[in-house]
Amino acid sequence: MIHQYKNNGYNIVLDVNSGSVHVVDDLVYDIIAIYEDCGQDEIVERLSGRYERDQILEALGEVRQLEEDGLLFTEDTYKDYIIDFKSRPTVVKALCLHIAHDCNLACKYCFAEEGEYHGRRALMSFEVGKKALDFLIANSGSRVHLEVDFFGGEPLMNFDVVRKLVEYGRSQEKIHNKKFRFTLTTNGVLLNDDVMEFANKEMANVVLSVDGRKEVHDRMRPFRNGQGSYDLIMPKFIKMAESRNQTNYYVRGTFTHYNTDFAKDVLSLADMGFKQISVEPVVAPPQEPYAITTEDVPILCEQYDQLAREMIRREKEGRGFNFFHFMIDLTGGPCVAKRLSGCGSGTEYLAVTPWGDFYPCHQFVGQEEFLMGNVDEGIVRTDIRDEFKMCNVYAKDKCRQCFARFYCSGGCAANAYNFNHSITDAYDIGCDLMRKRVECAIMIKAAQAALEEGE
């Protein structure tokens, strides 16, 4: 399978199944588009109005060479491998701990409904959290690295328990030959020097929620009294990012139908000095006024293009930054098993509620049909686990013809379910945006390669 596109002056050819990426001239680009359907004579005939015969034959030689080298027109031979891979016994390696189902903000797009997840306000006790960590250790098999995200609601509303659980986790590492990677997602309201010092010592990553421009942020992320939160959190986030030497954190925003010019929000965060930025489309039921619409998609795609070009410009000027969705590792990225087997929700990744219930991931919390078990009994509904286990790109019709399947791993199961009531379907708007992001990310790599060669 080939995906070819033109972006920012580059002709890019992606050989999907091998993962090879080529930047080609116009002639090779045109040949590749018809190569599989035409013999040599027909190719020459069809292109002879625009190119000289000798040139066409020379370019055709290069295309053939790439094909022989296994870098073009390769087959997808992974299906049986992935099904076999997914059939292996399940181990759990990551937990999303809902340390607080409560929040001190009232963000209008919150899928957790102001932290409460369609349920009651609650804080996780140390005892429940400890059982969750014990469950993780006991069910992680030979995996060494275990990930625990302190999530909410707002986890700093229960910071004492966060601190104790980290201490407990560390005490278990040597005993069980495990290494915990703790992460924290926070809105910043309760962030202070004490929390920062602790987080910088113990948290492998922190996610700081901020949407970009002040007016955009304050519209969607107010306190319960309606007042905006930007002025309170922004100075703290700047301090936190600096205290982590601008690494191992993300400022993480959400864009909605209200700010389809979201590239300005990304650049606003970059202008504030942040170097690790993630700004993502809201996931919301279509009837919400802030939900992304099908009509928004072309506008958003143009925004991604603008952002990509601006990032290249800033990098040339020595003031580049990372945008999470444009980060792509072409040479050392994940193995094909990782790329095609899905996000791991419901199998190696679980969400834990304050009272110790397990759900496939944080986005399913509160949907009772997805309640899988709890910290006392373990996974009771193995049928749910098994359904998620077989959720991979080959189980999804929409993924089969999509070039981006090796980059998104089949997309988000929760989005698929929310929009189509099936975890093996896909959320179409999300797919359109994902494809655009992959194209931009690869274009940036082409531009970087050109820059390195002094072009």
Added chain:
Amino acid sequence: MKRVKTLTSRTLKNTMVKGGCGECQTSCQSACKTSCTVGNQSCENNK
């Protein structure tokens, strides 16, 4: 090659041999929490 610049000639097929150890980060634990992005993650064995 005159007309082609290959950015990566890595072939994913080769990762079938040693791949699938599972030590890498779970995608939703990185930053997203609402989308699934694996292409930008790094392999634990390449660190």
